[in-house]
Amino acid sequence: MTTTGTEIVSTETSANQRLPLRGWALELARRWNSGTYSLFILHGNIFDVFPVQTGAALSYVPLKAFLARRIFAEREFLLFYDIGDGLTFGSGEMQKRFFEWLEIYDQVERTNFRVQGPPKDLIRLAPLLRRFFLRMTEEGKDWRGITLIIDFPEKLVPAAEEAGASVDERMNLVTLLKWAASPELRKMDVGVLLVTESAAELHADLLQNPHVAQVRIDLPDAEERLRFLQSGWGEAMAGGKAFAEWSDFSAKELASRTAGLNLLRIQHLLAEAVHNGSRVTAEVVGNGKKRLIEEYCQGLVRFKDPKPGVSLDLVATHAAAKAKLRELAWLITNQKTEVLERGVLVPGRVGVGKSFLIDCFASECGLPVMEIAEFRSKWVGDTERQQMRILMTVRALGPVIVVVDEADAVFGSREGGDGDSGVSGRIFAAFAAHIGDSSLRGRELWVAMTSRPDLLAIDMKRQGRFGLCVPLFPAQGPDEVMQLFVTIAGVKKVKLDEQSLSYLRGVVGNRPLTGSDVEAILIRAKERAVLSRRDDDVQQTDLAEAVESFIDPLDPRLLAMQELAAVLACSDRRYLPESYKNADRGLLRDEFEKVKS
Numbered sequence: 001m002t003t004t005g006t007e008i009v010s011t012e013t014s015a016n017q018r019l020p021l022r023g024w025a026l027e028l029a030r031r032w033n034s035g036t037y038s039l040f041i042l043h044g045n046i047f048d049v050f051p052v053q054t055g056a057a058l059s060y061v062p063l064k065a066f067l068a069r070r071i072f073a074e075r076e077f078l079l080f081y082d083i084g085d086g087l088t089f090g091s092g093e094m095q096k097r098f099f100e101w102l103e104i105y106d107q108v109e110r111t112n113f114r115v116q117g118p119p120k121d122l123i124r125l126a127p128l129l130r131r132f133f134l135r136m137t138e139e140g141k142d143w144r145g146i147t148l149i150i151d152f153p154e155k156l157v158p159a160a161e162e163a164g165a166s167v168d169e170r171m172n173l174v175t176l177l178k179w180a181a182s183p184e185l186r187k188m189d190v191g192v193l194l195v196t197e198s199a200a201e202l203h204a205d206l207l208q209n210p211h212v213a214q215v216r217i218d219l220p221d222a223e224e225r226l227r228f229l230q231s232g233w234g235e236a237m238a239g240g241k242a243f244a245e246w247s248d249f250s251a252k253e254l255a256s257r258t259a260g261l262n263l264l265r266i267q268h269l270l271a272e273a274v275h276n277g278s279r280v281t282a283e284v285v286g287n288g289k290k291r292l293i294e295e296y297c298q299g300l301v302r303f304k305d306p307k308p309g310v311s312l313d314l315v316a317t318h319a320a321a322k323a324k325l326r327e328l329a330w331l332i333t334n335q336k337t338e339v340l341e342r343g344v345l346v347p348g349r350v351g352v353g354k355s356f357l358i359d360c361f362a363s364e365c366g367l368p369v370m371e372i373a374e375f376r377s378k379w380v381g382d383t384e385r386q387q388m389r390i391l392m393t394v395r396a397l398g399p400v401i402v403v404v405d406e407a408d409a410v411f412g413s414r415e416g417g418d419g420d421s422g423v424s425g426r427i428f429a430a431f432a433a434h435i436g437d438s439s440l441r442g443r444e445l446w447v448a449m450t451s452r453p454d455l456l457a458i459d460m461k462r463q464g465r466f467g468l469c470v471p472l473f474p475a476q477g478p479d480e481v482m483q484l485f486v487t488i489a490g491v492k493k494v495k496l497d498e499q500s501l502s503y504l505r506g507v508v509g510n511r512p513l514t515g516s517d518v519e520a521i522l523i524r525a526k527e528r529a530v531l532s533r534r535d536d537d538v539q540q541t542d543l544a545e546a547v548e549s550f551i552d553p554l555d556p557r558l559l560a561m562q563e564l565a566a567v568l569a570c571s572d573r574r575y576l577p578e579s580y581k582n583a584d585r586g587l588l589r590d591e592f593e594k595v596k597s
Helices: 023-033 063-071 092-109 122-137 167-181 183-187 222-229 233-237 251-257 263-275 282-296 319-333 354-365 382-397 407-411 423-435 478-492 498-508 515-531 540-549 556-569 585-596
Strands: 039-044 049-054 057-062 077-082 086-089 146-151 190-196 212-217 301-304 343-347 369-372 400-405 444-450
Touching (some): 023 039, 039 167, 049 063, 049 263, 057 063, 077 122, 122 167, 222 251, 343 354, 354 369, 369 382, 407 423, 556 585
Parallel strands (some): 039 212, 146 190, 343 444, 400 444
Antiparallel strands (some): 049 057
């Protein structure tokens, strides 16, 4: 550290000697070299591989090896600790010197650590390490510092309420906080690095301490993925064959198509295809990427690539919403992202077609879609870990459309829930901070769908998050009802003659039907035709029976409440049906409260 005139690494290394640091590694080096911190938290994509250059050769190694060979290669001592293996060393020479000192310590303190080995629990090991640090700094003038890397620190100081923490956990927390604040450790050039996948799994006192520096490892960007694919690993994996012999794509094209994956998962995807005799095609990459992303997020998201030939033309009714979404699609395809919204709120009663509309919009934009569902877990720390993985993947995927169904339940509220130790509040705060990040404008378009926009926290509905609200409504009048029947009949391959259409207009034309209602009626009519051995020959009698037997099982008061909630959430009267455009909003609120009660 700069307090002793040493640096862990030069941040301006020439490329012919070693790869220059970038991203998280450069941030870690600069903050370490500042000499103002003794304790660092390294979190995020910690299970990936990272580049190390030896001469002209470039290899990819796990994080621990990268830290040892690239970041802390010049340190006097490099120590590793976790509660499974206890204390280990960066080299045999370091271990030898430590045990030589330990023999002297045993003689003075009348202990037997040289034979038994250092203690495995941090409470007993910490005083021993402090004595070792102090002794080593006294030995010579060419001191190069000590780094202690602690793996799985969430097992030592987990995020928990103070009353629920064990005595050992409290003592571990106090030890780490004292190390973080110790001017003595900074003077001795001793640094401690905690490596965890999710920083939220660590105790809040540690995360909020001003003496603790946090550095996040993001998923690799396009440049890092391209360097990995051009490093020669692919050809070596394929038995020396060039890219063109086993892949439809060049390294540059693959780097673009594998956004959202870390390097290790890219390695798995390509190796699985090649070793099973499959050529790396668009289908192989698309299916493999979908599977790996969903595995990484533990099945709590769905990833979809845009479908060719699908557009908003397939959506019946919703003319105002389609017009606005087409404007957004034009901005995206023409890269006018500086004026693009960060989020779009799409409220509407159940069955009104929110999901289908957004699927068609995403395909028209040509962007992939990540759908986020309810991801909360009953296990301590699991919810925050899953959110971290989801947001990190979203950030790396961009440009992408992120769809959140049942948004009021997924986002939660700032107040959180009773008895959840503040998890809901932290989840809400992380979502709000990410969606409100203006630097991500144009890379991520968030779409929140809900039938109860009134339950969505007001923080989320402000400008800069979900300030644009485009509500959806059932069919408004006979023309829209018939548009729904014609469009859905074409998709379901049900032929409707003029006589059937005239019957439908007269009988159900004035009913506020949704797409799901119309689909149910047509499927029932087709079912009756098939059972009558007429296959696809749906007649007017089939439709009449389906219409007469159809009952919407949903509570009309509930549907009315959801529709009023959508009207009150709307941000522009142009998106409202004529019946609501000039309505008194005060009266609408009164009616909503009356229906809700």
